[in-house]
Amino acid sequence: MALTVSVSTVNGKTFEVQCEKEDTVGIVRAELEQKHIEVPAGCFLKLFHGPQALHDGVTVAKLDLSQPVFAVIGRETKVEVLLEAAGSWLGYKELVQAAAASCEGQKVKVIKKIPSILDVLEDMGGQKPEVADLRQGEKGLQFKAENGHLLLPSLNLEDLRGFSKVMFSVKLNSDVHNQGLGVVVVQPSSMQCDKDQEGIPKFLYNGYGLKADKNSNAIKFHPGMGGGQLRVEGVGGFGNQNIGFTPENWTDSGNSFHTLEVSLGTDGLNHLKFTGHQGAVWERTWENRLTDGRYTPELHAWLDMGGSFNPGSYVIYGDIDVEVHVNVPETEGVA
Secondary structure, eight states: OEEEEEEEETTSOEEEEEEETTOBHHHHHHHHHHHTOOOOTTOEEEEEETTEEOOTTSBGGGSOTTSOEEEEEEOOOHHHHHHHTGGGOHHHHHHHHHHHHSSTTOSEEEEOSOOOHHHHHHHHHSSOOOOTTEEEOSSSEEEOOSSOEEEEOOOBOGGGTOEEEEEEEEEEEEOOOSOOEEEEEEOOGGGOOOBOTTSOBGGGGTOSSOOTTSOEEEEEEOTTSTTOOEEEEETTOEEEEOOSSOOOOTTTTTSOOEEEEEEEETTSEEEEEEEOTTSOEEEEEEEOOOOOSSBOOEEEEEETTOOOSSTTSSEEEEEEEEEEEEOOOHHHHOO
């Protein structure tokens, strides 16, 4: 069955591409480049469906063609283009669908051991990605950049029919000294509603990576430092806090992980739980609306001032789990 994909550009032009339902976004993009849109050397043509950048491997039949598709020319590297489109990776959708199908009527859905972003990029690009600041180690992902790096993109959870809260559980530790490290949670593009004079959503211009104009919170602590000195930077956050114990660094803990559990409510009420590798717990709340009940926030790695891949100069990230509190109708929740 033939489908028509209507694609708009930021300068107001609209093109219609005819394709079959089994065709992929890559075929649509190729036709746009061949017949309609001249892409300068060193640039990429990116397609957005609503707030989400699209990976070439997504089939057209899976798109809601009643929603606008935008074409934007970007100057990012190939890896950055893949990172920006990572939220449309089919593997994430399959994980969400599996969670939706599990225990119908249950209000909490859990996605265990989210795939490494490096594995996601390899599957999307067909080869191991060249990522300068992130590598796979024996115990987990090793990270050293000063500007952060994506660990988990914003996920479309509409298959779960809406949620009230999402919780990220992240295992991490390091031997770095006197440098804050942790995660950054970033409000999804679906909540960034600003438009330019032509009515084009401004998130189309953002590109990949952490940006100062995006609503976010950075959650950091200091392994090996007395009291951990944990803080939340950004709207509603707080300065360094003594968590009541010293979270041992990677070496002193016997290569063990601490756990950050970050719960983010659609009402803007958020909860942080830090669990040391031996079970000691510290908790605190803050307020900042970072999710809309449809898309989860992005999750990024962070290390103040950056480091290197020399021993003791990087952060190790272990398993990442996602727990979603879905909006189950009362009739479904009755046993």
